[in-house]
Amino acid sequence: MTGPILPAPVRRTLSLARKETFQIIRDPSSILIAFILPLILLFLFGFGISLDANSIRIGIVVQDGRADARSLIQAFEASSYFDVVTAFDQAELEPVLVSGKLRGLVIIPSDFSERLRARDPTPIEILTDGSQPNTAQFVTNYAQGVFGVWQARLFGDAAAKPSAAITPQPRFWFNAELTSRYNLVPGSTAVVMTIIGTLLTALVIAREWERGTMEAVLATPVSRIELLLSKILPYFLLGMSSLVLCAIAAVFVFDVPFRGSVFALVAVAAAFLVPALGQGLLISAVTKNQFVAAQLALFTGFLPATLLSGFIFEISAMPLPIRTVTTVIPARYFVTSLQTLFLAGDVWSVLLPAITRMLAVGTFFLTFTWLATPKRIA
Amino acid sequence: MLDKPIHQSGGQLFVQIREVTKHFSAKGPPALETVSGTIETGKITGLVGPDGAGKTTLIRLLTGLSRPSKGAVLIEGEDAYASQHYLHQMLGYMPQRFGLYEDLSVMENLVLFADLKGLSGPQRDETFSHLLKFTDLARFTERLAGALSGGMKQKLGLACALLTRPRLLLLDEPSVGVDPISRRELWSMVSKLVDKSMAVVWATAYLDEAEKCDKVLLLSDGKLLYSGSPANLTDTMTGRVYLARLPQAKRRETIAPLLADASVADAILHGDAIRLLTQKSADLAHIQGLVDGELVPAAPRFEDAFVDRLGGGPDGRSPLVDAMKTHTDTGEAVVEARGLTKRYGSFAAASNITFSQKRGEILGLLGPNGAGKSTTFKMLCGLTAPSEGEGRVAGYDLRTAAADARGRLGYMAQKFSLYGDISVAQNLSFFAGVYGLGHRRAKERIDAMLEAFDLTAYRGTTAGQLPLGFKQRLALAAALLHEPEVLFLDEPTSGVDPITRREFWSHINALTAKNVAVLVTTHFMEEAEYCDRINLIYRGKTIAEGTPDALKASCAGADKSAVTMEDAFIALVARSEQAEKETAA
Numbered sequence: 001m002t003g004p005i006l007p008a009p010v011r012r013t014l015s016l017a018r019k020e021t022f023q024i025i026r027d028p029s030s031i032l033i034a035f036i037l038p039l040i041l042l043f044l045f046g047f048g049i050s051l052d053a054n055s056i057r058i059g060i061v062v063q064d065g066r067a068d069a070r071s072l073i074q075a076f077e078a079s080s081y082f083d084v085v086t087a088f089d090q091a092e093l094e095p096v097l098v099s100g101k102l103r104g105l106v107i108i109p110s111d112f113s114e115r116l117r118a119r120d121p122t123p124i125e126i127l128t129d130g131s132q133p134n135t136a137q138f139v140t141n142y143a144q145g146v147f148g149v150w151q152a153r154l155f156g157d158a159a160a161k162p163s164a165a166i167t168p169q170p171r172f173w174f175n176a177e178l179t180s181r182y183n184l185v186p187g188s189t190a191v192v193m194t195i196i197g198t199l200l201t202a203l204v205i206a207r208e209w210e211r212g213t214m215e216a217v218l219a220t221p222v223s224r225i226e227l228l229l230s231k232i233l234p235y236f237l238l239g240m241s242s243l244v245l246c247a248i249a250a251v252f253v254f255d256v257p258f259r260g261s262v263f264a265l266v267a268v269a270a271a272f273l274v275p276a277l278g279q280g281l282l283i284s285a286v287t288k289n290q291f292v293a294a295q296l297a298l299f300t301g302f303l304p305a306t307l308l309s310g311f312i313f314e315i316s317a318m319p320l321p322i323r324t325v326t327t328v329i330p331a332r333y334f335v336t337s338l339q340t341l342f343l344a345g346d347v348w349s350v351l352l353p354a355i356t357r358m359l360a361v362g363t364f365f366l367t368f369t370w371l372a373t374p375k376r377i378a
Numbered sequence: 379m380l381d382k383p384i385h386q387s388g389g390q391l392f393v394q395i396r397e398v399t400k401h402f403s404a405k406g407p408p409a410l411e412t413v414s415g416t417i418e419t420g421k422i423t424g425l426v427g428p429d430g431a432g433k434t435t436l437i438r439l440l441t442g443l444s445r446p447s448k449g450a451v452l453i454e455g456e457d458a459y460a461s462q463h464y465l466h467q468m469l470g471y472m473p474q475r476f477g478l479y480e481d482l483s484v485m486e487n488l489v490l491f492a493d494l495k496g497l498s499g500p501q502r503d504e505t506f507s508h509l510l511k512f513t514d515l516a517r518f519t520e521r522l523a524g525a526l527s528g529g530m531k532q533k534l535g536l537a538c539a540l541l542t543r544p545r546l547l548l549l550d551e552p553s554v555g556v557d558p559i560s561r562r563e564l565w566s567m568v569s570k571l572v573d574k575s576m577a578v579v580w581a582t583a584y585l586d587e588a589e590k591c592d593k594v595l596l597l598s599d600g601k602l603l604y605s606g607s608p609a610n611l612t613d614t615m616t617g618r619v620y621l622a623r624l625p626q627a628k629r630r631e632t633i634a635p636l637l638a639d640a641s642v643a644d645a646i647l648h649g650d651a652i653r654l655l656t657q658k659s660a661d662l663a664h665i666q667g668l669v670d671g672e673l674v675p676a677a678p679r680f681e682d683a684f685v686d687r688l689g690g691g692p693d694g695r696s697p698l699v700d701a702m703k704t705h706t707d708t709g710e711a712v713v714e715a716r717g718l719t720k721r722y723g724s725f726a727a728a729s730n731i732t733f734s735q736k737r738g739e740i741l742g743l744l745g746p747n748g749a750g751k752s753t754t755f756k757m758l759c760g761l762t763a764p765s766e767g768e769g770r771v772a773g774y775d776l777r778t779a780a781a782d783a784r785g786r787l788g789y790m791a792q793k794f795s796l797y798g799d800i801s802v803a804q805n806l807s808f809f810a811g812v813y814g815l816g817h818r819r820a821k822e823r824i825d826a827m828l829e830a831f832d833l834t835a836y837r838g839t840t841a842g843q844l845p846l847g848f849k850q851r852l853a854l855a856a857a858l859l860h861e862p863e864v865l866f867l868d869e870p871t872s873g874v875d876p877i878t879r880r881e882f883w884s885h886i887n888a889l890t891a892k893n894v895a896v897l898v899t900t901h902f903m904e905e906a907e908y909c910d911r912i913n914l915i916y917r918g919k920t921i922a923e924g925t926p927d928a929l930k931a932s933c934a935g936a937d938k939s940a941v942t943m944e945d946a947f948i949a950l951v952a953r954s955e956q957a958e959k960e961t962a963a
Binding site for chain 1: 469473
């Protein structure tokens with residue numbers, strides 16, 4: 001129990017916050033959303049959905065029977081990315097590609113060796129199934145990767161030759177194995193925290209209006225700021241505990257490396273919760289209705305956090321107008337920061353601007369919430 | 379029970395309501411229109427009126443949470459809206475549904491509101507123990523508020539409002555959904571609280587509660603009809619009220635011509651009798667000619683005065699007479715319940731409910747919220763399967779032919795359960811479709827219903843925008859489209875104004891003449907008087923059965939006339955509890 005020494009506003013805030021905490025603990029759905037849902041999402045993104053290509057079935061049309069071509073075929077066969085079928089006639093494999101049983105064709109033309117030696121940049125041809133753009137992209141990239149590595153080795157072996165033309169060698173920093181899980185797990189942490197920050201808080205004020213408790217509270221000496229703070233504090237703590245859970249799961253269950261510091265992680269997450277909570281409170285302050293609040297939170301919080309944060313779709317690949325929209329989505333900065341922290345480390349030149357922007361968006365939301373929170377009814 | 383006002387003394391001016399108007403939207407009528415009045419300390423001021431009259435709007439203006447569009451509310455001379463902070467220090471407010479956190483315990487609710495109101499230290503502990511004793515909640519401090527009964531929630535809500543000894547106590551419909559015993563307890567608790575330094579505002583739609591207030595502000599459609607002592611208003615009706623004692627069988631056929639007569643302002647069924655309000659200087663001999671029985675002068679009630687202010691009751695005619703076919707009376711029971719029992723786990727929501735109903739009979743299931751009326755209803759509609767027992771409607775066994783049974787019954791739910799966003803005609807065609815009426819017959823019936831309920835002008839109106847009384851007519855029209863043999867009404871007139879209620883019952887009367895059986899649930903004691911027979915349900919069990927007059931008579935002491943339905947209810951509950959104790963011992 002709070003002692004009598006605390007000033008009245010502090011006591012009121014703490015008392016309301018304590019009430020909110022009781023409600024969170026006693027409401028199985030908030031525990032479900034804060035702790036079970038994150039685990040489900042992490043498992044889905046961590047194990048279920050993989051953006052990695054593994055054992056994609058492709059065909060190789062071999063029109064050149066010389067040693068270079070055979071060596072390249074072996075390189076493809078040795079790659080874990082591909083499951084290879086070879087044929088001499090393109091007409092034999094094309095229908096299989098059309099039927100969808102093959103995801104792509106690599107054609108080694110009859111003049112492959114000549115082209116290779118002549119440093120033709122594209123001595124092979126890659127055909128993919130455009131109806132599955134993602135897979136098509138992977139097939140193209142990985143096939144080029146296999147070819148590039150093979151070519152580099154070939155010329156590296158022949159390094160005695162002084163023809164030291166610079167060969168591009170693909171090297172993937174920070175995520176050398178290019179495991180998409182490494183990106184998805186930090187990314188889904190951002191989604192989980194958006195759900196807690198925005199969806200749960202969006203529901204709480206609306207719920208008080210619906211149940212008639214808001215009226216009872218408003219008719220006491222409570223002020224707006226006390227009311228808002230009492231909503232923010234418990235959900236901030238809930239969001240942070242969910243972050244801890246996600247981080248532990250990421251590192252120990254999904255083997256995602258964590259290269260940053262705990263301090264930076266806490267700072268980034270705290271900064272992200274400001275706009276997330278602000279958005280949730282703003283929604284609930286304007287709607288007074290749980291159903292509408294939930295819909296709004298999904299459309300303005302959850303979906304952008306999933307689709308526009310760069311977590312699944314790369315922002316740089318988006319058209320300009322959408323790219324512009326992403327600049328006001330706090331999840332975008334959070335995803336970047338998390339990926340940096342997990343895969344690279346405390347790169348403050350990335351983290352600080354991200355934190356600043358998240359706080360800026362948060363201030364915007366909180367200001368509007370302040371204006372929209374009625375200390376009156378109508 | 380007619381408590382005389384207790385708090386004649388006191389009476390210092392505390393609140394002034396000055397020509398207050400409140401608009402919620404530019405279009406549409408205002409929620410309050412130039413309402414003026416005063417609230418004094420030492421009195422219980424009743425804010426009286428049907429649903430939608432503007433009671434809650436006015437209460438919110440008194441809390442300072444809402445701002446009048448025109449005019450002002452002055453509390454001790456200070457504008458309520460401008461000086462909210464000052465106001466909230468001395469305000470005790472219990473909103474509708476009590477404003478409690480249902481997922482917090484009794485004690486946690488008290489602690490929260492004590493903190494919010496700045497009550498702490500030994501003073502807090504003292505107040506808690508005092509209030510817990512006062513409300514008899516000391517045994518339940520650890521229980522979640524959501525798990526309390528309606529009456530206990532109400533007391534906890536009151537305790538939270540009383541924490542800081544408010545000088546202005548605002549209670550918004552504190553007795554809705556609460557059993558009559560708790561209702562009386564609350565009234566006596568509040569009566570004890572009122573003293574020279576405290577003003578109490580009690581909003582209610584129950585006119586018997588209004589009667590007990592020291593002063594009332596009577597609202598209708600946002601306008602103030604009367605302000606002053608309820609007794610003064612009631613007294614203006616002296617000499618105009620009579621009870622016509624008739625044979626029970628005749629009361630329904632007598633009431634319609636009485637209402638239609640120009641010298642009768644109002645007539646309602648009152649058990650076996652008809653209660654009459656005559657026009658001023660009416661010719662009594664003429665009225666006697668309409669009644670096959672004795673006319674006895676009776677004491678006027680607040681409701682008589684209210685109805686008179688509203689321009690008298692309806693004319694008693696129901697065009698339904700021409701719009702419904704007469705079902706043949708086979709003399710057999712049309713609704714039968716035999717040992718209906720519904721258990722949820724170890725809790726019996728209804729146990730061993732048994733009754734049978736004839737055609738053309740109105741049977742009332744009377745009891746407070748949560749007594750098991752709705753459960754019984756749901757079993758009889760075939761919406762939920764009984765754990766034990768059986769039910770038959772129009773000859774169909776509900777266990778095997780629930781859908782056929784439903785085809786023979788009309789159902790009107792307590793809340794407006796039509797589609798608020800489509801038009802009146804669309805609602806009716808939807809229900810015609812649901813009941814499987816053919817195209818031509820559907821058109822015929824819809825036209826007949828629109829005509830009978832005077833809804834033709836509203837054909838294209840969106841149902842949600844109809845005035846309350848018309849919504850109710852529409853709901854009844856939808857339930858009668860397929861000319862059912864049985865009509866189920868769930869709390870049909872709770873919260874509506876007395877005129878609408880009378881109109882509604884004129885229709886029901888007309889239906890009984892067509893041999894339609896009407897089964898009504900109500901927690902509203904007055905409404906029970908309209909029924910032919912009553913099945914009194916309390917805690918899932920039938921505790922008494924009989925005609926309204928028989929039930930009242932069974933509880934009467936020496937003085938028969940003083941017993942109201944509510945007195946009878948309370949006495950019968952006490953009797954059944956006593957009997958239960960004896961069986962247990």
